[in-house]
Amino acid sequence: MAVMNIVQAVNSALKCALEEDKSVVVLGEDVGVNGGVFRATDGLQKIFGPKRVVDTPLSELGIAGVSVGMAVNGLKPVAEIQFSGFLYAAFDQLVSHAGRIRTRSRGRFSCPLVVRTPSGGGIRALELHCEMPESFFAHAPGIKVVCPSTPYDTKGLLLASIKDPDPVIFLEPTRIYRAIKEEVPDNFYAVPLGKARIAKQGKDVTIVTWGAMVKYTLDAVEKIKNDIDAEVIDLRTIYPFDSKAILESVKKTGRLVIIHEAPRTAGFGAEISATVSEKGLDLLSAPIVRITGYDTTLPFPKLEKEYIPDEARIIAGIKKVMAY
């Protein structure tokens, strides 16, 4: 066991995967000699060599498409896209191919690749460095989407994603890359995909969130704990998502708040809201509240804190659902 932050947990997971499975190849821009712009792959090329930790030309479309070919031909590519906004350039290869290879070939071929990328705002970065694209990929058939929020989960979920026989988009929470430290086992372990985690138990209201917003939700909930006993669910996997955990919690609390950074319209909160309305309308004592980014582009750093749900908005949202 060692105390690690999220970036170190990513590094530790990649190291375990490269050790454990010869077919694992890490590739991307600056992942080799430089160890990644966030140092997520720091030192790995030294240990495993340039054939397993591969610096590539600067093309996200190329990285994604080449990873598809590598995955079909027996490797397990773990590709890094340097920033989440650059995933848009890779979108075609992921949606048109990665998610379809298994069904198109009737299971003769599969595409077990992982695309990991730092995602989310609040880091005072340049445009397109801070996107939260989980909904785009949740909507794409044949692809799984994972958003970890703690060092322990990051390592376990990344290893589970690498083990998974199908393509996984792994959205790492940049804003809290170094904000949380906890004990993380050095050895290989997997946190199963599709299972949510109760980040905090409570009885008054259910809050579902993921990625960096888990930390800020927990901080906000702590502030009002004397008045409201909130249950916080860290969804962990966006597709497939753990609807049972959400419904069970709502059964207990009767109230639901969904918090995410991405724009509200057709954001993943809409899917959760629809699911609870369809399957648990009678469990609800109040209308569902969504606290999200707006249907705007993420503002440049001077205004980004106005966009990303913050403590005040989270507390206001919780109070609104409680007051109904």
Next chain:
Amino acid sequence: MVKKILAKFEVSYLQALDEEGNADQQLMPKLSEKEMLRLYEMMVLVRAFDDKAFSLQRQGRIGTYLQIKGQEAAQVGSAMALKDDDWLFPMYRSAGALIARKHPMHLILAYYGGDERSLKAPEGINNFPICIAVGTQTLHAAGSAIASSLKNEKSVSLVYLGDGATSKEDCMSAMNFAGVFKAPVIFLVENNQYAISVPRKTQTASETIAQKAIAFGFEGIQIDGNDIFGVYGAVKNAVEKARAGKGPTFIECFTYRLGDHSTSDDAARYRLREEVAEWQKKDPLLRLEKFLSNQKLLTIAKKEEILEKAKEKVEEAVEAYEAMEPPAKDDFFKFMFKEMPEQLKEQHDEFMRSHL
């Protein structure tokens, strides 16, 4: 002040068999008489299949079909230069290559008939499923080739693309990756002069398509794509080079699509009858027949026998295709994931209940 030439390049063109069926012995690949006949038989089979598929579409027995006519040499000559465990990345107009690579013909008909059960490659043969999105398959071939070389395996990857596909960013990126990683991949461009209606000169200002490879650091050559010996020889050489760890090759097969782009297209809207007539004289099948007859390898009787046999095989494929049981109604759920995730399982259950 310094001014000097930093790079010079040239692009070669190769034709081993001319339009009159005369072979250049210097440029001919090593082929036994039996192998030459085998190439001919395969081209006849592909032509028979192609004609039949076109007619089946006109009769409403399959859906949209993309004719190969005129491009048989490029497809058969290249596919037959590979081993079964080499990787083939076909596109929508690659039925000829797939037939040469033992993909059952009734399943190729089923593909154009809209049946998803059609693209599973026969065991032991690495045929990737047909790619529809133009040029995107080039990256898969580059990736597959990089994988082969990272695994120290000897298999090579060959990808088919058209002249239009060379404008796609996927193709540029695939060539770039292939060059940087010296990947054992062969880009086989069937330059059939048109991307639907857009002529080759609107696709690129470059004098040849072949020379694009030079910018990415590897060899590009142009072949008479209607010359099966030229194509076969060039691909054979490229395969050997790739297996020896000497990297990718870009082969531009200069050819012509004698038919429309697809069964939904009318090529008369954008090209002259005279142009098509000129290319009909260059038909890859005719010139191989002339050669084989001149070499006394093909009598009229033998030619008829080969054609009859091909037609029989195609008829059998049509029967097998039309005798296929329809797919189970929930077939399209089955291969999305190795294991159906919760959400999909629930939708599948709902679907099954509604189809009881």
